[in-house]
Amino acid sequence: MVVLVTGSSGQLGQSLQFIAPNYPQIDFVFCDSKTLDITSLENCETIFSNYKPDFCINAAAYTAVDKAENEPEKAFATNVTGAKNLAEVSKKFDTILLHISTDFVFDGNKKTPYLEQDLPNPTGVYGQTKLDGEKAIQQVLEKHFIIRTSWVYSQFGNNFMKTMLRLASEKDTISVVNDQIGSPTNAVDLAEIVIKLVTEHSKLSRSFGTEHFYGIYNFSNEGQCSWYDFAKKIFEINNISINLLPIPTSSFPTPAKRPSFSVLDKTKIKKVFGIEINNWDNSIEIHKDN
Numbered sequence: 266m267v268v269l270v271t272g273s274s275g276q277l278g279q280s281l282q283f284i285a286p287n288y289p290q291i292d293f294v295f296c297d298s299k300t301l302d303i304t305s306l307e308n309c310e311t312i313f314s315n316y317k318p319d320f321c322i323n324a325a326a327y328t329a330v331d332k333a334e335n336e337p338e339k340a341f342a343t344n345v346t347g348a349k350n351l352a353e354v355s356k357k358f359d360t361i362l363l364h365i366s367t368d369f370v371f372d373g374n375k376k377t378p379y380l381e382q383d384l385p386n387p388t389g390v391y392g393q394t395k396l397d398g399e400k401a402i403q404q405v406l407e408k409h410f411i412i413r414t415s416w417v418y419s420q421f422g423n424n425f426m427k428t429m430l431r432l433a434s435e436k437d438t439i440s441v442v443n444d445q446i447g448s449p450t451n452a453v454d455l456a457e458i459v460i461k462l463v464t465e466h467s468k469l470s471r472s473f474g475t476e477h478f479y480g481i482y483n484f485s486n487e488g489q490c491s492w493y494d495f496a497k498k499i500f501e502i503n504n505i506s507i508n509l510l511p512i513p514t515s516s517f518p519t520p521a522k523r524p525s526f527s528v529l530d531k532t533k534i535k536k537v538f539g540i541e542i543n544n545w546d547n548s549i550e551i552h553k554d555n
């Protein structure tokens with residue numbers, strides 16, 4: 266089985282590379298942005314034609330949430346045109362596309378965890394382009410999975426945990442917002458579920474029927490917290506003593522508005538794939554050294 270991974274130098278891409286040795290039955294083809302620029306249909310066609318992948322995991326994205334407000338064309342190119350290109354070549358080469366999307370497709374006005382079928386209403390350019398990317402895939406390709414996830418962190422790439430650890434080495438006091446609620450997702454846990462979709466695909470598509478099987482799934486670690494709670498846990502497990510102050514979002518203005526509540530309901534993915542999901546505060550300890 267050939268599995269092509271785009272955006273292989275990002276957090277999810279590196280997490281997939283980290284777990285790949287556990288799956289010797291899979292021939293992974295890891296492509297970074299230089300080898301495969303998903304905004305180029307021609308580039309996508311060449312790579313697909315060379316490797317004829319059974320699955321394509323799209324870990325490539327424009328993820329600079331605030332920067333996107335000032336360069337919407339760049340965000341659109343990767344998150345919409347790129348997603349559409351991959352859907353088109355996947356259709357041509359009979360490849361199943363696993364695409365990653367985000368909690369930022371929602372406005373955060375709900376008070377209970379978001380279901381896959383809840384109405385999206387992004388509040389910024391990044392969320393809008395991710396939503397448009399989902400739609401572009403849905404329009405072109407039946408055989409797709411879209412996994413919406415949230416607050417991704419890992420030892421790889423740039424993320425909130427790394428930022429907190431860096432700030433702690435530079436400052437005595439750090440202020441973190443405590444009125445945005447979500448669920449951290451360890452990128453290695455996300456990588457494992459993505460590979461589970463790949464390895465269990467044929468068995469499960471027979472039991473569920475493809476009509477009810479493909480489509481959108483939510484995935485994050487279990488539980489919920491604020492960014493402040495998340496920061497507190499990061500410092501606790503790293504034995505860092507620091508003056509951590511909870512602040513409201515209004516005291517930390519950012520170019521892009523974030524959803525104040527973006528917890529995702531994981532009932533569907535747990536039921537279809539028969540999985541249990543680690544609680545976020547458990548997962549951060551489990552993956553502390555990888």
Ligand SMILES: NC(=O)c1ccc[n+]([C@@H]2O[C@H](COP(=O)([O-])OP(=O)(O)OC[C@H]3O[C@@H](n4cnc5c(N)ncnc54)[C@H](OP(=O)(O)O)[C@@H]3O)[C@@H](O)[C@H]2O)c1
Pocket residue numbers: 271272273274275276277278297298299301302303304323324325326327328342343347365366367368395414415416417418422423424
């Ligand atoms: N990070 C989060 O908190 C979060 C939350 C919810 C959902 N997600 C979603 O999860 C997925 C993985 O995110 P991540 O955190 O792993 O992202 P990331 O660390 O920012 O990695 C994204 C990767 O995509 C590559 N890329 C950008 N433009 C590309 C292009 N045109 N062609 C090919 N590759 C390109 C980047 O390569 P270069 O560095 O070389 O440009 C980078 O390696 C994304 O779909 C993201 O939207 C992330």
